[in-house]
Every structure is written in C-alpha cells, then in structure tokens.
Amino acid sequence: MAEAILNQPQFQEVDKAREYMEALRWPNGPVCPHCGSAGQHYKLEGKAHRPGLWKCKDCREQFTVTVGTLFADSKVPLNKWLQACYLMSVSKNGVSAKQLERMLGVTYKTAWFMGHCIREAMTGSHDALVGGDGGSVEVDETYRRNTGKQAKGARGYAHKMKVVSVVERNGHKRSFHVANVAAATVRPILKAQISEKARLMTDATAVYKKIGRKCSEYSVVTLVPASAPTGT
Numbered sequence: 001m002a003e004a005i006l007n008q009p010q011f012q013e014v015d016k017a018r019e020y021m022e023a024l025r026w027p028n029g030p031v032c033p034h035c036g037s038a039g040q041h042y043k044l045e046g047k048a049h050r051p052g053l054w055k056c057k058d059c060r061e062q063f064t065v066t067v068g069t070l071f072a073d074s075k076v077p078l079n080k081w082l083q084a085c086y087l088m089s090v091s092k093n094g095v096s097a098k099q100l101e102r103m104l105g106v107t108y109k110t111a112w113f114m115g116h117c118i119r120e121a122m123t124g125s126h127d128a129l130v131g132g133d134g135g136s137v138e139v140d141e142t143y144r145r146n147t148g149k150q151a152k153g154a155r156g157y158a159h160k161m162k163v164v165s166v167v168e169r170n171g172h173k174r175s176f177h178v179a180n181v182a183a184a185t186v187r188p189i190l191k192a193q194i195s196e197k198a199r200l201m202t203d204a205t206a207v208y209k210k211i212g213r214k215c216s217e218y219s220v221v222t223l224v225p226a227s228a229p230t231g232t
C-alpha cells in the first residue's frame, strides 16, 4: 500500500513535490517568509532562476516554499524528503537509517541525517524553539501597508497589517500576522516560539514584559538615533 502511495507524483518528481508543498503551505497564495507579506508576489521564471523562486512584492527579497522548513538548503531533492516524511509518519515501529538509505537511494549518512531532522520536527522537540541555546532573540512588530482593495480610503494604522517577528541571532526570522498587538494575541505566539533559555530583547511595549521575565535574560531596547548627544 505504501508503494502505491509513493508512486504519486509529489513523491516521484521534484517539481510536483514543490507544487504539492506550495499548495499545502500557501492555500491562499505565497506568503513571504521575510516580511510576512501575503498576496501577489512575483514568480521568477526562466533559466536564470532556480525553480520555485518567488520575489516579494513588498520587501523585494527572494524566497521558495522551503524557506524556514527542515527542507531548506538541502541537496536532497524535495520529493525524497516527502517520501521520507511519509514513510516515517506511517511506520508504527519507526524507520531506520538503513531502511531510508535503501528506499530513497541516498547515502547512509544522508539517510541518517534526514531521519534525525524529521524525527525532531515531528516530536516538536525543544530544539525547535528559538533561543534554545541561550542565544539572543529579538521581537519586534511592524505594520505593513495592506495593499488589498478593501483597505482603500482607510486611515492611520487601521488599514495596515500587523506582523510580529521573532528574530534569531543568526538572522533567521519567523513572522506572524496578528489581528492586533495586544498581550492576549501576541503572548501565545511568542510562548510557542521562544525558549525560556533565550536572552530576549524587545522594544518597550508592555506586551512583552511578562514573557520576558520568563526568559533567562530580558532587556528592553530603545532605539536611539546614532547622532543623539550622550548627555555628558
């Protein structure tokens, strides 16, 4: 039975695998992982670009569907990753690296690495939390202009989309659309993303205080212009 399912195109062809993932991850069209903008991004096509590359219409950064996933920057074709995920999710007794090596036609080392990553992602281990190594994590909120038609004529912040971002020391960023930046909305998101071992830095917004106190270190960053007098 597993064999019949593995004959499906998303497990056999890398392009189909990518389309399959795009449909799963972006049911309402691509979402930029850099700034959180959703909507009509540009699909970069032609020989100059690797397949599946998008360009954000707002922040102009490029991205693919695998950015921010365990499949990002992998030399293993995406369809093989999907096969491995499938095999591991249906197996009651687990799948050994030896089995993956044979079934996927990859080296033992690669199979071991894939199994390790998938298991970690499936169990939602604490390593997946940002700042779990005691590193610094920054949280900030941004307001993006909503380019949707219904927003025309609205004033102030009301017509802008709010995005809360969690930024790791290495520059990796996880962004979340929020209805508002009230504590009740933002706190559960941050709690699910940030390790208590993190050294948290936020702006002075009171929303972050409670979660900040739970982290190993908490500091409030006030943005001061570089040219500001030092007061001496």
Ligand SMILES: [Zn+2]
Residues within 6 Å of the ligand: 032, 033, 034, 035, 036, 037, 056, 057, 058, 059, 060, 061
């Ligand atoms: Zn963007």
